[in-house]
Amino acid sequence: MPDPAQHVADWLATYDTPTTSVAHLLCDRHDPHTTAITEIGPTLTPTTLTFGELSERSRALATGLADLGINQGDRVATLLPKGIDLAVTALAVWRLGGTLVPLLSSFAPSAIDDRLRGSNAALVVCLDEHRNKLDPRTTDNPTWQIATVGPEPTRNGDHTLADLSRRGTGPTPDTAVGGHGTIAIAFVSGLAGPPRGVVIPARALAAMHSYHHYGLGVEDEDVYWNTSDPGSAYGLYHGLISPLLAGHGSLALRAGFFDPELTLDVLGMYQVTNLATDPTTYRTLRAAIKTLPPEIVVQRLSSAGEQLSPEVIDWATDMFGVPVRDHYGQTELGWCAGVPNGDTGEPDQPLVPGAVGGSLPGWQVRVLEAISDEPAPVGAYGRVGVDLAASPLSWFTGYLDNEAASQVRFTPEGDYYLTGDTGILDREGRLHFSTRDDGAILTHGYRIGPAEVESVLNEHPAVDECGVYSVPDEIAGQLVGARIVPANGYENGDALADELREWVRSRLAPHAAPAEIDFVEELPRTASGKMRRARLR
Structure with a gap:
């Protein structure tokens, strides 16, 4: 088995090239008969999509989008849950060399409007039920066209995915964007000012694949389920992108709400072995359930978004029989620290109360002094930063239309991405996350x-x-x-x-x-x- 450093180098060599084609990497290179997505409806009825079907449907939609005027570099926003429609739309956009802008469907119209204008979206793809959120908030005309999922256009001038998939005038060749080409924009909120758009290049696929393999520990035989919304970084990177990148099938629940009993039903009925979710889900399950149905066979649990309390970790260990591994990251990085669920070739790291874990393969997380960019002493509080020279998987260079706010510092002491978080590193290199200082x-x-x-x-x-x-x-x-x-x-x-x-x-x-x-x-x-x-x- 290749060691982690070699794995990271291989992924970078594959994904960061002048000829990088996202659609090829996420779809066309995989066995066409393998299931890519199992979409689960509110009644738990499954609909499956193979990689071959994903290829065929995304090619047809790409042709229709090209006929609509979508070209390389154009930005296509989505108000879609995880599942087949989102995967087909994303792959079609990437075939054209476009940029995906996934938005949270829970946002109100004005918040959606701000992000659409901020990203200069050329097209918005949404569920019929969210169409009314796209009426412009201001009197100036919006620049984007609209496509809905339903069989008929919701408004005059709208399109549907089905119609676009039928209307193309001929096959459209895939566009290679290269390792530095933009594949997505994800918006993040901070203490001051409007949300900032994180520009995600194709080379970030290497970081996503590494976390999928080492952080989440997803294996070929796993039934993998990431519950996060695709409008969030965790849902985009590891609910949509990384399982497709690795050629693994994944589950996508289309319930529209969170329900603890429904979550248990999915875990048991679909024999989920690898679950990635957020702390709120674990806390809600802990408050709602007393015993676990015997058909649940989860073998690996991951959590991201904020630090779990020791009580929740102890509960998960007692309830599922396996510990939940807490992972640290940001939209601008992906997930770069934590106790891995995958085999790194090193002895298993013990779960220490209050500690997230050490740097994951391809990353070097450090704690810096409060004033200088010198490493802080072991056990001393400081600013959490990523050592760029020792982190080959780092990819972030700046925000959309605001590279000056990149949080990347170039100093004689070293080049660092400053996370805006504080914490300590113990003698074993484990990060003890303290607080966010950006006020989010x-x-x-x-x-x-x-x-x-x-x-x-x-x-x-x-x-x-x-x-x-x-x-x-x-x-x-x-x-x-x-x-x-x-x-x-x-x-x-x-x-x-x-x-x-x-x-x-x-x-x-x-x-x-x-x-x-x-x-x-x-x-x-x-x-x-x-x-x-x-x-x-």
């Missing part, structure tokens, strides 16, 4: 920027000013809290608080609505007028 709120597996919520709240006439912060929660991890300075003439109380929650739900997303709202006379500020966010709590 992780709720129910979603990442929310306080500035986005504040911007929406400030549009309400009853709000003079506001400050948003995180509230600890046993199930969600964190919830959104808000301090509101009311405008003159508005009466504080539960009615106004409920109105403001609905305001955020309808203009941003349900998971962004403040769970706690307090009305105050003023916000805590420094002498220079800057908001003191730590005091909001």
Whole structure:
């Protein structure tokens, strides 16, 4: 078996070339008779798609998209759940050398509109039920065309995937984008400003394949299920891309909601052996179930998004008979640290309470001093950074239309990607994650920027000013809290608080609505007028 360093080198040599073709790597090179995706409906009825069928259907759609005017470099946004429609659409876009922009369907119309305009999308593909979210928020005309999944167009001027797949005038050759060609844009929220678009090049496929193999430990005989939404990085990288890249089948549940009993039904009925999900799922399962049905045979568990508590890890170990491996990463990196589920050739790392684990193959995570870029002493708190010279799988260079905010530092001490997180490294090289210092709120597996919520709240006439912060929660991890300075003439109380929650739900997303709202006379500020966010709590 090749050692991890050789595996990483081989993946880079395969995926980072001038002739890199994403559709070939994710589809055409695999056995056409092998199942690529098993889509599970709300009644647990399966629909399967082989790699051969994925190739045929994506080629037909690519021809239709080309006839529509979609070319290399064009950006196609999706409001689709994981499953067959998303896979066919993504492969069709990549055959043309286009860029996929997956969005969370839970976003409100204005939030979707902002991301579509920010990405300069040429086309949006959505479920019929989300079509009404695409009406423009402003008076200027949108630049994107719209295609829906249903058999008939929802509005005049719309297209359908079925019609586009039939209307092509001839076969369209695949476009090679090369290792540095852009294949996707994923939006992330931070403390200030609008969401930033992470530009994902084809060479990032090597990092995704490595995590799939070593972090998740997915093997050929596994039944693999990643529950994350494809609008999130974990769902995009390892729900859609990495299983296709490795030629592995994966499950995609089209339920539209999370239900603990339904999750157990899928685990048991489909004999899932490898489960990758988020901490909220584990916490919800822990709160909802007391015993595990005997037909569940999970052998590997992974978690990403935020650190699991020792109590949840102990519960998973007792309930499933295997530990859940906590993994650390970001949209800008993929997942780069944790206790691997795959065989690295090294002795199994013990699970240490409070520790995520060490650097995964192809990465070197370090903790830097608070002021300098020198490595911090063992056991000392500092800034978590990725040593780029020692991390051949690193790929991030900058944000969409904002390369200056790349968080990459070039210094005499070394070149680092600064994650914005803090923590310590122990003597065995395990990362003990401490806090995020970018102010993002992780709720129910979603990442929310306080500035986005504040911007929406400030549009309400009853709000003079506001400050948003995180509230600890046993199930969600964190919830959104808000301090509101009311405008003159508005009466504080539960009615106004409920109105403001609905305001955020309808203009941003349900998971962004403040769970706690307090009305105050003023916000805590420094002498220079800057908001003191730590005091909001």
